[in-house]
Amino acid sequence: MLKKIQAYKIKGLANLALMAAIAVPAVTVSFFTAPIAIAQSTRKAVVFNPPSNIRSVPNGQIICSVQSKTTINVYGQNNGWYKTDYCGQGYIHQSQVSLQQTSQAQYSSSFCDVINISQGQLALRFTPNGESRAGLNNGNTVRPLQQQGVWSYVQVVQGSSSPVNGLKGWVNSNYLTCY
Structure with missing residues (x-):
């Protein structure tokens, strides 16, 4: 009977050691994979x-x-x-x-640049989602005048060609970065 109890104790300790070996890496991994927080403003x-x-x-x-x-x-x-x-x-x-x-x-944006156009051009439109009047390329600069949902009414400061400069129209503001 004593041998049987000792066998259960040994088996129990082995199971405990196995559970600890499995649990510790899981805890350790979670500490190392947490995102790094930037404390500065x-x-x-x-x-x-x-x-x-x-x-x-x-x-x-x-x-x-x-x-x-x-x-x-x-x-x-x-x-x-x-x-x-x-x-x-x-x-x-x-x-x-x-x-x-x-x-x-x-609170305010004086100028915006066209960004993230992967093909074609950003349409400068007569009305939001309306007919296009000109196209803008990545890096072109506009001045925002009015916002209506995702649409910005802008004036082109530096366009894809000199005839585009000075034109006003609506663009999808998802393709603008403003400063």
Whole structure:
């Protein structure tokens, strides 16, 4: 009978050890896969003279390049480098960006650039979702005048050709980044 009890104790300890071995890695993995929180406040900055490189660490390996005038988020500053979430998470040098005033970033936009057109052009329309009067390319600049849902009534500042400059019309604001 004593041998039987000792066998159960050994078997029980083996099961306990097995459960601990299985449970510990699961707990450990969850600690290491949690998202990294950025404790610094977010500011908006405009990459004003692209192309500009986003690096893994200050002066480190390039992880991506900003190819057009774009508004990005920046966090803090250390020795001339801002942390950004533009390409996941990296760093951009202060010489490549112009910080926006807090009120400017939250309440008004003086200019917008056309972005994320993968083929064709962004239609400048007579009315929201109406007939097209001209086309805009990535990097073209417009000034927003009015907003109606997803549609922005804009004036073209720098268009795809000089006859487009100065025209007014409606564009899908999902293809604009404003600063």
